[in-house]
Amino acid sequence: MLAGDGILAVIGCGTMGEAIVRGILRSGRLAPAQVFATDRRTDLVKDLAARHKIRTSTDNLEAAKTAGVALLCLKPQHMESALDNDAMREALAGKLIISIAAGVRLDQLSKWLPRSSLIRAMPNTPAVIGEGMTVLARGKGVTDAQVTLAGEIFGAVGRTTEIDEGYMNVVTALNGSGPAFAFLVLESLADGAVMMGLRRDVAVTIAAQMLQGSARMVLETGLHPAALKDQVTTPAGCTIAGLLTLEDGRIRSVLARAVEEASRVAGRLGQKD
Numbered sequence: 001m002l003a004g005d006g007i008l009a010v011i012g013c014g015t016m017g018e019a020i021v022r023g024i025l026r027s028g029r030l031a032p033a034q035v036f037a038t039d040r041r042t043d044l045v046k047d048l049a050a051r052h053k054i055r056t057s058t059d060n061l062e063a064a065k066t067a068g069v070a071l072l073c074l075k076p077q078h079m080e081s082a083l084d085n086d087a088m089r090e091a092l093a094g095k096l097i098i099s100i101a102a103g104v105r106l107d108q109l110s111k112w113l114p115r116s117s118l119i120r121a122m123p124n125t126p127a128v129i130g131e132g133m134t135v136l137a138r139g140k141g142v143t144d145a146q147v148t149l150a151g152e153i154f155g156a157v158g159r160t161t162e163i164d165e166g167y168m169n170v171v172t173a174l175n176g177s178g179p180a181f182a183f184l185v186l187e188s189l190a191d192g193a194v195m196m197g198l199r200r201d202v203a204v205t206i207a208a209q210m211l212q213g214s215a216r217m218v219l220e221t222g223l224h225p226a227a228l229k230d231q232v233t234t235p236a237g238c239t240i241a242g243l244l245t246l247e248d249g250r251i252r253s254v255l256a257r258a259v260e261e262a263s264r265v266a267g268r269l270g271q272k273d
Contacts, residue, residue: 002030006069007069008030008069009038009066010037010063011063012073013044019132020073023156027156035054036055038056038057045057064092070092071098071100074101075101083112089112092115093116099120102176102269109139119139120168121137121150122171122176130156133160134154134160135161136150136154136162137164137165137167168266182211186208229243
């Protein structure tokens with residue numbers, strides 16, 4: 001992945017950063033000695049070092065100087081203060097920088113780090129269990145080889161794809177916020193089963209496996225969700241009765257509008273008022 005003994009610096013190694021570190025180490029794509037993680041919390045970096053046998057620090061600049069590639073996992077509101085200074089610009093000059101900060105655009109990153117190769121990435125929380133989805137958008141001058149390298153990093157925790165940055169707000173809504181929407185749907189389906197007498201733990205397990213299996217059918221068959229839905233829906237059966245009830249509640253519109261509204265808010269993240 002990284003040539004020789006190249007170092008991946010994970011700057012701001014919180015939940016998502018650690019998920020990526022764990023996936024990369026588990027895959028064998030990098031050795032622990034090739035990962036340098038930072039966080040402002042001293043107790044957290046000590047725990048990261050103990051859990052993963054990696055180098056850690058509370059000093060972002062130290063990690064940036066050492067890095068071959070830097071993965072920025074800082075909160076959007078902290079990006080400018082962390083990056084917009086001469087020392088950090090010099091430390092990251094000529095290097096591949098990958099940012100997962102929602103709403104922080106490539107042109108902003110380029111202003112702070114004008115001599116770096118920049119990629120935006122939007123992963124999601126299922127990366128924690130190796131089932132994530134990450135969407136990449138490249139900045140000016142970024143090579144195919146650099147995008148491939150970014151894909152290998154995030155490929156350790158799930159699937160990846162590349163899009164134009166202009167779609168990143170809707171990707172943030174669909175991919176970043178989407179798991180929360182899916183959890184709400186799962187919880188609601190389980191509630192219905194509990195209402196009809198099923199024990200909650202059983203209902204949640206059935207609903208979770210049902211959604212997981214349904215999603216894998218879409219990915220592995222390549223069939224449109226509507227075609228797969230029709231395969232389940234027999235004339236005068238219970239499925240069509242349930243579907244009509246969902247349509248009465250405008251389920252399609254509500255879910256689509258959730259993505260639309262989340263996209264609008266995503267566009268304001270990382271931006272000054």
